[in-house]
Amino acid sequence: MSQSPKQFHLNAFLMGVGHHEAAWRHPRTDERRVLDVAHFQELAQIAERGKLDSVFFADGLAAGPRVEHNIQAVFEPITLLSAMAVVTERVGLIATASTGYNEPFTLARKFASLDHISHGRAGWNIVTSGGADEAANFGYDETPDHAGRYDRAAEFVDVAVELWDSWDDDAVELDVAGGRFADPAKVRTIDHDGARFKVRGPLNSPRSPQGRPVLVQAGSSESGKNFAARYAEAVFTAQRTLAEGQAFYRDLKARVAGAGRDPHSLKVLPGIVPFIGDTEAEAKALEQEFTDLISPAYSLRQLSGMVGVDLTEHALDAPLPPLPPLDRIQGNKSRYELVKNLAENEHLTVRQLIGKLGGGRGHRTVAGTPEQIADDLQLWFDREAADGFNVMPPYLPGGLEDFTTRVVPILQERGLFRTEYTATTLRGHYGLDRPAARIGAARARAATA
């Protein structure tokens, strides 16, 4: 295939010992490592050797119904990424954190801290926490409604940005002779007084190396896309076909332009679950080994959560029952639509659907040779369905090691991916400007809105 003039971005989405829900049962993993911080440090080092832009952890604020068959989150992401930051030098570190059940001051500070610790490699995947099981851990009988969650998220991020900008870059003077630690004129209150938050500031941390962490988002609902268009610098998304990927890409980039931003300032990164083999047949056989380890009872519970219907007693070889309409779904609307469309378009039984979803919870699985996988990624990139990819290895560390040592070199040969880091920060890897501190900018925007 021909050389592309631009290069794309690769994020390693890390989860336990792999994204495949049965990864911990397969001989290619050591299931005990889900509890081992050294495992995650090793993953960050593998990603860095592969020159990847970043590593990333999803997160939720409830144990969920999955403890019997799987558990993905043992560690809180920011704490874990801090431990990974100090054994790496370049790779970006993206943590999911919720605007639903945190306070802006507390969370802004944690990301400032991670950005200081990593010398400018922090990213924040902004989620609004749509799960009823999450709400129940924070005093709520019901999930806050979808629109309300996004309103809160917008104000939350506005406040966080003001807090990150509350110290000028040159505020810290360390003037030993004069005895002046920082210039108080360059450290200012933000005096935010909005519908949901009232925060005086300033933040109790000097401005961090990146100024602000890279803002990432993954919702694909209308509210989610509009939020991304306004705030996000990278978007993780699940797109199953090239046509769907192109439509999503066009739609989101248009919204970014509509929000008055340069479309290049937001990177669209669809998820991809790669099964890699010496031959296509070998790769598909490997995928089948994992599928065969899926526990239907677990998958039914997970699928029930995705579609808003209890399927745990449903016949495996029947199609899905009628699903509730989209406007009744309070959780992840885009995941609901993806699952519904997949089942209907491909006329799948529940058992077949479970197999398709098992690899990456609805993200696209590609099984093939390194060359085939590189071709697939290049196709999506060349046809403007992606600015890069959210790589979701089905098993870890092997699946990431294989991707970085077998697929990445092909992408590098084709000029599609960096052969060395050219920047030291995550913003630098993504080609994003370092934002200037802009005291009061969010207040000014609110006043003119």
Place this chain on the structure above:
Amino acid sequence: MSQSPKQFHLNAFLMGVGHHEAAWRHPRTDERRVLDVAHFQELAQIAERGKLDSVFFADGLAAGPRVEHNIQAVFEPITLLSAMAVVTERVGLIATASTGYNEPFTLARKFASLDHISHGRAGWNIVTSGGADEAANFGYDETPDHAGRYDRAAEFVDVAVELWDSWDDDAVELDVAGGRFADPAKVRTIDHDGARFKVRGPLNSPRSPQGRPVLVQAGSSESGKNFAARYAEAVFTAQRTLAEGQAFYRDLKARVAGAGRDPHSLKVLPGIVPFIGDTEAEAKALEQEFTDLISPAYSLRQLSGMVGVDLTEHALDAPLPPLPPLDRIQGNKSRYELVKNLAENEHLTVRQLIGKLGGGRGHRTVAGTPEQIADDLQLWFDREAADGFNVMPPYLPGGLEDFTTRVVPILQERGLFRTEYTATTLRGHYGLDRPAARIGAARARAATA
């Protein structure tokens, strides 16, 4: 001096480049290291080489009035300790975190995460956040009242304990053949429904190596001491004379017994700021060098906060003006009493008071030879004023290096301090039992209270 049969505990209280407020201006420090995670990793390694029980960070949730002359907190403590955990193996890691402006689920999980990352070395210094500047960062026009803050703290810790105990120790099975990750019968909701919190649980983290982090507390008000008697396993305290230290020790141990606990299950650790020299004169000269670097403007602001009166325009060579009564103080009541008593008992001018407080914000300073400092610590230990000490080096890393290489060996020779670690967890260092999971215990206690 004679050998003591018991051994005591040593915690290194870390703060920037030293506890002395002018430490960053002294040639023995490199002021730029306040922003350097490697500095803090090095401090943890120094403490570990000295076989210390733990390192500890204080914390506050506001930048405060100090940015012009000093800043102690750049990093959020849990994030920072995570980076320190992975370059050490034995030393305990204690983070301050507030019950005032966090949610129990979020904070319980962060400490579980730190305990997993450190393989059982996490401790939580519980604070209630009494500052008005802190309240203003979380939507409050006034500081919540003292008693209300402690009521909230008690329920907060009850919920956190229930969450830590919501997974049995053997819940995680990792049964690869049977496909069972965890035994769902050993992971339970807590269904807490109290005056301030409603939390369903379970926690989204398996039970951590220590079961629960070591619970630490530092308030010395009536509410603070009663809270400590009920919950704390270690108490940091500022005591200036042996008689005061003995009285505090007796009082607190009696309260612990009164709460139905073994008095040995709570360690009393007074603060000590050591200036170490080859001779006493050299040590005192070193202390004077630091005192001479104090900025009165900064100190007046800090003192104003301690006593609840604006002293920034007050004459330096006059005594303190009349202070408000204790019941008008909403912040740190014990610090207020300490400062008031010090000024009155020693008839100090404001300038003299500032000098006395500059080394460690009211904690006891001892300047002398290593032998003299060891004698002093042994005296407090032998006379039952301390189970150990919260060592607050005036400058870092030098002050910690000197303490661990010059004072600790003397204590070891006298049999007062361990020569090797005999445990791998912070609970082990403190000789505390690992608590069994006790589902519903807090609920049962509430029902019978």
